[in-house]
Amino acid sequence: xxxxxxxxxxxxxxxxxxxxxxxxEQAIRMKLAFYGISEHFNYDYxxxxxxxxxxxxxxxxxxxxxTCIRALQKEYAPQIRLLAxxxxxxxxxxxxxxxxxxxxxKFKPDYVINSVHVCLGADCYFPHFCYGRSKALAYNAYLxxxxxxxxAVYDYDIVAHIGYCSRNAIYPDPKLHYSDFSxxxxxxxxxxxxxxxxxxxxxxxxxxxxxxxxxxxxxERYFELGGRAVSFASDxxxxxxxxEKYDLVSHAxxxxxxxxxxxxxxxxxxxxxxx
Numbered sequence: 001x002x003x004x005x006x007x008x009x010x011x012x013x014x015x016x017x018x019x020x021x022x023x024x025e026q027a028i029r030m031k032l033a034f035y036g037i038s039e040h041f042n043y044d045y046x047x048x049x050x051x052x053x054x055x056x057x058x059x060x061x062x063x064x065x066x067t068c069i070r071a072l073q074k075e076y077a078p079q080i081r082l083l084a085x086x087x088x089x090x091x092x093x094x095x096x097x098x099x100x101x102x103x104x105x106k107f108k109p110d111y112v113i114n115s116v117h118v119c120l121g122a123d124c125y126f127p128h129f130c131y132g133r134s135k136a137l138a139y140n141a142y143l144x145x146x147x148x149x150x151x152a153v154y155d156y157d158i159v160a161h162i163g164y165c166s167r168n169a170i171y172p173d174p175k176l177h178y179s180d181f182s183x184x185x186x187x188x189x190x191x192x193x194x195x196x197x198x199x200x201x202x203x204x205x206x207x208x209x210x211x212x213x214x215x216x217x218x219x220e221r222y223f224e225l226g227g228r229a230v231s232f233a234s235d236x237x238x239x240x241x242x243x244e245k246y247d248l249v250s251h252a253x254x255x256x257x258x259x260x261x262x263x264x265x266x267x268x269x270x271x272x273x274x275x
Contacts, residue, residue, distance in 0.1 A: 001031060001275075002030050002031070002032055002242075002243035002246040003032060003033045003034070003246075003261070003272045003273075003275075004032060004033060004034040004035075004036075004231075004232050004261050004263055004272045005027070005032060005034075005035060005036070005232055005233065005234050005236070005242055005243050005246070006034060006035070006036030006038065006083060006085060006111070006158075006231055006232070006233065006263060007036065007038050007085075007087070007113060007158075007160065007200065007202065007231070007233030007234065007235050008023060008035075008036065008037055008038065008233075008234060008235070008236045008237075008242060009037070009038070009039055009040065009087075009235075009236070009237045010022075010023050010037060010039065010237075012037075012039045012060060012061070012064075012065045012068075013039045013040040013060065013237070014040065014042070014057045014058050014060075015040070015237055016039075016237050016238075017237050017238035018237070018238040018239045020037065020068065020069065020072065021072070022239055023037065023236075023238075023239055023242065024037075024072060024076055024080065024082060026239040026242055027080060027082075027242055028076070028079050028080050030242060030243055032080060032242075032243065033080075033081060033272065034081045034083060034263045034270065034272065035080055035081070035082055035083065035242075036082075036083035036084075036085045036110070036111065036263075037069060037082070037083070037084065037085060038085035038086055038087045038111075038113050039060055039065055039085075039086060039087065040060060040087050040089065041060055041062070041086050041087065041088050041089065041100065041103060042057055042059065042060070042089050042117075043088070043089065043091060043096045043099050043100060044089040044090065044091035044096060044117060044118045045057050045089065045117075045118070045123075046059060046096075047091055047093055047095075047096050048091075048118065048121060050118065050122070050123060052123075062103060062106075062107060063107075066084060066107045066109070069082070069084040070084060083110040083111060083263075083265055084109055084110045085109055085110055085111045085112065085113060086103070086104075086107075086109040086111075086112050086113070087112075087113040087115050087160065088100045088112055088113065088114055088115065088152075088154065088156065089115055089116075089117045089118060090114055090115060090116050090117075090118075090145070090148075090149035090152055091118065092145075092148060094153075097152055097153045097154060098153065100152075100154045101153055101154040101155075104154050104155060108266075110264075110265045110266055111157040111158065111264040111265060111266075112154065112155065112156040112157055112158070113156065113157070113158045113160045113200070114149055114150075114152060114154075114156035114157075114158065114159055114160060114197075115160040115161065115164070116142065116145050116146045116149050116160075116164060117164065119141050119142045119145045119165070120141050124138070124142050124164060124165040125164060125165075125167055125168060126168060127168050127169070127170050129165065129169075130169050130170045130171065131170075135169070135171045135173075135174075136180070138165060138169070139165055139166070139176060139180075139181060140181065140184065142164070142165035143162075143181055143184045143185065143188065144184060146159075146162060146188055147184060147187055147188050147191065150188065150191045150192065150195060150197070156197070157197065157198055157264040158197065158198045158199075158200050158231050158264065159188075159192055159197050159198065159199055159200060160200045160202065160233070161200060161202035161204070161213050161233070161235065162176070162185075162188065162199070162200075162213060162214040162218065163176040163205075163208060163210065163213030163214050163215070163218075164213065166205075166208040166209060166210070166213065167204070167205060167206040167207065167208050167213075168206055168207060169207070169208070173209060174207060174208055174209045175208060175209030175210050175215065176208070176210070176213070176214065176215070176218070177217065178217040178218045178220075178221055179217070182221075185218060185221065186221070186225070189218070189221060189222045189225050189227060190225060192222075192227065193222075193225060193226055193227045196229075197229070198229040198230065198231050198262050198264060199214075199219075199222055199227060199229065199230050199231070200230070200231045200232075200233045201213075201214070201219065201230055201231070201232055201233065201249050201253070202233040202234075202235050203232075203233065203234050203235070203244050203245035203246075203248075203249060204233075204234065204235035204236075204241075204244075211245060211248055212245060212248070212249055212252075216252050216255075216256065219252070219253065219256055219258075220256050223256050223257050223258065228258065228260075228262075229262040229269075230253065230258055230261060230262060231261055231262055231263065231264075232246060232249060232261050234246075250274045250275070253274055254274050258274060259273065259274055260272055260273050260274055261274060
């Protein structure tokens with residue numbers, strides 16, 4: 001049974017496919033105990049005026065999203081614990097970070113996912129991020145941006161999809177191996193633990209060379225360093241992918257020694273046993 005999935009998107013996000021009610025009702029059919037919607041807040045894209053396929057990315061309608069999901073929380077309360085989350089795309093620019101902080105203070109999401117999408121002026125999800133760069137150069141640039149993001153001024157709960165840069169990488173072996181980047185990964189993992197943040201396990205791995213990101217070698221090191229807080233994320237943008245690979249992730253985490261997923265809500269944390 002899939003018990004939790006707290007990184008998903010609906011048509012409130014520019015790249016969402018399924019309507020918010022469709023997503024919630026699918027989560028109910030799947031009998032999730034905790035289901036979180038975490039729409040994209042792309043203030044990083046806004047500042048850099050980034051485009052996808054030469055088209056601007058429309059901004060999220062913040063007030064409309066939070067008004068809608070707060071009403072749906074009440075409507076569906078008898079059936080599911082629905083969480084109103086937000087995914088903030090980290091940007092080193094102080095004004096952008098303050099914009100995220102203002103949004104957080106105004107709308108008070110149940111939890112915030114801190115994500116690095118943009119690095120070296122481009123979204124490192126796309127293959128062109130690799131063009132003209134060795135794997136070592138591209139991945140180190142991404143990882144040091146992740147490290148920088150951990151000191152963001154806004155109050156986040158979850159560190160998202162470490163290994164995002166590998167999702168559509170063009171290298172013969174796209175996997176982000178702990179052994180290749182152990183120094184910076186150790187700094188990232190230690191800082192996550194020291195800051196009492198949650199490390200996300202994300203199953204939207206595309207062609208990353210891993211069934212989920214970060215892969216088991218990084219998760220094993222996190223556990224070895226004392227990290228215990230992990231969250232499950234399908235990163236679903238439509239109803240077909242909610243809870244995808246939950247059993248696979250649960251099995252891998254149990255083998256390492258993890259016993260529960262952590263679900264944050266308004267600074268309270270719930271432990272969901274990994275069966």
